[in-house]
Amino acid sequence: MTLVADHLTVRLYPARGAVHAVDDVSWRLEPGRTLAIVGESGSGKTVMSLAPLGLLPPGVSADIGGSVTLDGAPPVLGSDVGVVFQDPPSALNPLRRVGAQVVDAARLPRRARRARAIELLDLVGLPDPARAADVYPHELSGGMLQRAMIAGALAGEPRVLIADEPTTALDASMQEQVLDVLADLQRRLGLALLLITHDIGVVARMADDVAVMYAGRIVEQGPATRVLDAPEHPYTQGLLAAVPTADAAPGTRFVGLDGAPPDLTTRIAGCAFAPRCPLAVDRCTAERPELVDGVSCHVRTHARSR
Numbered sequence: 001m002t003l004v005a006d007h008l009t010v011r012l013y014p015a016r017g018a019v020h021a022v023d024d025v026s027w028r029l030e031p032g033r034t035l036a037i038v039g040e041s042g043s044g045k046t047v048m049s050l051a052p053l054g055l056l057p058p059g060v061s062a063d064i065g066g067s068v069t070l071d072g073a074p075p076v077l078g079s080d081v082g083v084v085f086q087d088p089p090s091a092l093n094p095l096r097r098v099g100a101q102v103v104d105a106a107r108l109p110r111r112a113r114r115a116r117a118i119e120l121l122d123l124v125g126l127p128d129p130a131r132a133a134d135v136y137p138h139e140l141s142g143g144m145l146q147r148a149m150i151a152g153a154l155a156g157e158p159r160v161l162i163a164d165e166p167t168t169a170l171d172a173s174m175q176e177q178v179l180d181v182l183a184d185l186q187r188r189l190g191l192a193l194l195l196i197t198h199d200i201g202v203v204a205r206m207a208d209d210v211a212v213m214y215a216g217r218i219v220e221q222g223p224a225t226r227v228l229d230a231p232e233h234p235y236t237q238g239l240l241a242a243v244p245t246a247d248a249a250p251g252t253r254f255v256g257l258d259g260a261p262p263d264l265t266t267r268i269a270g271c272a273f274a275p276r277c278p279l280a281v282d283r284c285t286a287e288r289p290e291l292v293d294g295v296s297c298h299v300r301t302h303a304r305s306r
Ligand SMILES: Nc1ncnc2c1ncn2[C@@H]1O[C@H](COP(=O)(O)OP(=O)(O)OP(=O)(O)O)[C@@H](O)[C@H]1O
Pocket: 012, 014, 019, 021, 039, 040, 041, 042, 043, 044, 045, 046, 047, 048, 057, 058, 060, 264
């Protein structure tokens, strides 16, 4: 089952005004593959991934244009697509046992719930799953909790897992463990993984393909090896400039660039990166570049066509 975003646009309406959070992005995610979404904070990674499933920031409404479909139909949260959030302690209820929360997304009769929770906790490699099911969240380490969150995301037997910064809150050894669990599950269950990350090490280790977002748009997209080893968009080059990429360890984060991303309350006519771009020419501020062979840049496209 292939998850496809087709000209997806998301406009958010917080209490005042509108935010062009996602602006005409398209991608495909095949079973068993990992697509990493990278880009600075605020570039739209989370909204792009979650808004089509009805998951919006609190108090915000949205207009969604284009589509996200799984084999042609809108995906159902839980049973088609599971979501692993960034910060397990805040995503879990401290007053409910871990096992009960793990099976929230599964429609099961009461007496089957504990056994299923234990099965799921075992699937994600928790050493004593029966005990883990009966404890409260504060009794588990951060890494264990994140695994429990992954177990919960799998309760509805989804074909796709969206993981939003799944290792950011963890120390280095826990990060490795959680990535091992994700890679292992993917192999065993044939899951497709949409991985939102700031971490080049995570991209290098996990991703088949990468989409680089800037100001709600995809500026570069392609096989992870190509994008990491030979980035073409000036923004991707800037992101990767200061770090070794080939065998970056998990925990190696993208560096910030000088300057600030644009205000997304107004629609940008040209290339959103033009004001910060060392290569920008007049055309860049006037006309939005298309994504051509995986790169959305007038200067690159022009250079290639010569
Ligand atoms: N609650 C909100 N109210 C108003 N605007 C919001 C809200 N949440 C997100 N946005 C806007 O939507 C845009 C996309 O945000 P999003 O969270 O998807 O970015 P992100 O790339 O996932 O960032 P991060 O890496 O920090 O999670 C940003 O411009 C942000 O300001």
